[in-house]
Amino acid sequence: MxxxxxxxxxxxxxxxxxxxxxxxxxxxxxxxxxxxxxxxxxxxxxxxxxxxxxxxxxxxxxxxxxxxxxxxxxxxxxxxxxxxxxxxxxxxxxxxxxxxxxxxxxxxxxxxxxxxxxxxxxxxxxxxxxxxxxxxxxxxxxxxxxxxxxxxxxxxxxxxxxxxxxxxxxPIPDWEIAVRRVGRQTLAGHIVEPVPAGLAVRPAGPVSPATHARLHAVPPEDGRPQLIITSPRTPATVLAVVMGTLPERVRGSLRLVSLAGQPMSRTAQEVSDLLGCEVGVALGAPVMHGRAVPEGVSAGDAAADQYLLDEQGRPAWRPFAQTLVHEPATSGGGRPARVTQWRVPAVLSAGTGPDALSLGRDWKAGVTPSGLWVGPRDAAPPLLATARPARPDTVALDLGPWGSHRPLDASLWPALERLFGQLEPEVCVRAVVHVHGALDARDGERLHRLTVRHGLRRADPVTSPRPEPAGRPGTGPEPASGSGRSRHRTPLPAS
Known part of the structure; x- marks a missing residue:
């Protein structure tokens, strides 16, 4: 096999x-x-x-x-x-x-x-x-x-x-021997223990049956272990010590996964700086399908979809950026993490990379940690879009930057219509459109009608060149200046 x-x-x-x-x-x-x-x-x-x-x-x-x-x-x-x-x-x-x-x-x-x-x-x-x-x-x-x-x-x-x-x-992966050697141990008020997907780090003390089941239900990935945390308060120093005990080959392929329902980007960057190496992190966590073993049979499908989780650990929406890599500041870091694995609607399937996905003749799209970006073919995603952290309650749809108040090429609107029409309902109910640059009155009205038709919200116009603060996830939606009809949220698979 x-x-x-x-x-x-x-x-x-x-x-x-x-x-x-x-x-x-x-x-x-x-x-x-x-x-x-x-x-x-x-x-x-x-x-x-x-x-x-x-x-x-x-x-x-x-x-x-x-x-x-x-x-x-x-x-x-x-x-x-x-x-x-x-x-x-x-x-x-x-x-x-x-x-x-x-x-x-x-x-x-x-x-x-x-x-x-x-x-x-x-x-x-x-x-x-x-x-x-x-x-x-x-x-x-x-x-x-x-x-x-x-x-x-x-x-x-x-x-x-x-x-x-x-x-x-x-079959038993190459990394499992190294993980077993770490074994079960206590480290700075945390329990480190092997799980099927790699290693888990959780606060010391009794563990609930639900947490135990979640840790052992994360399916393994091909060729790479995962370091799973259950608390957003686990410090980067603990994770760095755990990773430092692994052989370099295993450590280089390891990926951080959080079941805590909060973004790990800041922690992952600190771990990268402490270890002086790139650190991979998953946006969200794998969620097994509600009925992996169909009723009345004896074997089943271990398929899982990757979801951002809310603070209660419930699946929110499937991120477009599935994995990121953080670089240490000593090697020119300080830049936003780069997207390494992604998924996009079918209309964006063709492209040379996560920030160069074709959207018609004159436009392209890019995957960001917080959602999607659309702009002219000769533009690059603004720092505001690439540095904004992923949030379970908000999907950012960034448009632009545009130039002056000149009318936009008319080909933009059918391209956006196709893209917005392929967004999942759980994305639409959380989506906030951010416009980078000025729109004239006619284009502003076109965008308003488009967002209302697809049930999307509009954020206040973006004027600052600085990235938004990460803030505390789960504190509610971002401010919106417009409103649209919301779509009915379809049921998501149970975790």
């Missing part, structure tokens, strides 16, 4: 590879070499086929079983009987390792063996299975989030040997 691979949809198996179990109405379908799906009905559902597609192709001497039903009658024994032809064929083909993608496939119930133990002992294979939910990430990695009171993670079964815990996710 290649953790860097893209999704590959495997076609459904042909009838000759399907076996029916009349007692349970469950079916086994082979959709690739040693890649088997357990499902109901005559053909696997599309979601299950796509989920399995992320796992293939299998490596030599390796097999996968993905269980897409809640249970099989007869428990582990019933599943063993259903899978027997496929497992015997895999054994004959010298398969040595089987990964059982099935929630609680490693769970032992009294004297009854788990499904993983039964398969391991009966067919003489090593088996990987999870004690909790079995999730597949977008890049084909396996993830088993921990939970209070349970071991979670993936477990290794081998014939005649004791079971051992492997990791919260597979």
């Amino acid at each position: 290649d953790c860097e691979g893209r999704m590959t949809v495997i076609p459904a198996g042909d009838p000759g590879h399907t076996r029916y179990d009349t007692a349970t109405a469950s079916t086994v379908t082979s959709v690739g070499e040693h890649l088997h799906l357990v499902h109901s009905g005559s053909r696997p559902p599309v979601w299950l086929t796509r989920l399995a597609g992320r796992l293939g192709p299998t490596r030599p001497n390796e097999a996968f079983v993905v269980v897409g039903v809640p249970s099989v009658e007869g428990g582990a024994e019933g599943l063993g009987r259903l899978l027997a032809p496929a497992l015997e064929a895999s054994r004959d083909a010298r398969v040595r390792l089987l990964t059982l993608v099935m929630s609680e496939g490693a769970h032992e119930a009294g004297d009854s063996p788990s499904a993983a133990r039964l398969i391991s002992e009966r067919w003489g294979m090593d088996v990987l299975a999870t004690a909790g939910s079995a999730l597949v990430t977008a890049t084909g990695c396996l993830f088993a989030p921990g939970h209070p009171g349970g071991p979670g993670g993936w477990w290794h079964f081998s014939p005649g040997t004791a079971t051992r815990q492997v990791s919260g996710h597979l």
Whole structure:
């Protein structure tokens, strides 16, 4: 399994590879070499086929079983009987390792063996299975989030040997050894501990089940650990000490993530200055989809969207700038952090970088920490736009700078119409339009009609060349001189 691979949809198996179990109405379908799906009905559902597609192709001497039903009658024994032809064929083909993608496939119930133990002992294979939910990430990695009171993670079964815990996710990334060496420790009134996504830093003291679950539900990222904080009062010195204990290679790829619902830019800049190196920071935090494991099935999608969180930790809106990098002041820092990963509406999909996205013939757009900027092709985003911090309650849409009171080219208005029309409802209800420069009366009226039509607010005209103060997030919307009809906010996935 290649953790860097893209999704590959495997076609459904042909009838000759399907076996029916009349007692349970469950079916086994082979959709690739040693890649088997357990499902109901005559053909696997599309979601299950796509989920399995992320796992293939299998490596030599390796097999996968993905269980897409809640249970099989007869428990582990019933599943063993259903899978027997496929497992015997895999054994004959010298398969040595089987990964059982099935929630609680490693769970032992009294004297009854788990499904993983039964398969391991009966067919003489090593088996990987999870004690909790079995999730597949977008890049084909396996993830088993921990939970209070349970071991979670993936477990290794081998014939005649004791079971051992492997990791919260597979394949095991290179950085996990360094993270485990840090271990659990106390540092300046904070607890530092490993979590599936990397390391967590939280204030010392009891931790609520909800906080524990959130820390262990953040899915890992390919090739990089994350340093997750839960309190906005965690000082940069603590984070710098934790990062300083990691090998340089791991430290260079690490990214700061906050579950505290407040921007981390100022703290990240201080850490960068203390360590004398670039520091990456995520804007917002990954939020798992409300039903990662669909009701009535046994494996699910670990897809997560990145949201800015409010002070209660609730998802607010998906930022356009997803990650930033801060440079130390000693290396010419002091400039706003640069955007390194971003997402934009489809109308801006073409471009050479986050600040040079095409918007028609004469205009371009850029991604800023606080939202989006639009201006002439020969202009650059103003410092006011690039230095404004991200806020969960406000999305900044910066326009300009313009020149004198000359009328703007008429091509701007259809370009803005297309862009504003593709903004999500949760963005529109928070959006504030900032105009950099003067507009004549006619263009001012055009912009007013456009913002009203899309439910956007207008800020007071921008005249100061200095960046706005960061302020305290969550203190309410920025001042607006105009008002528009608000759009209904659509439900967001639960965290």
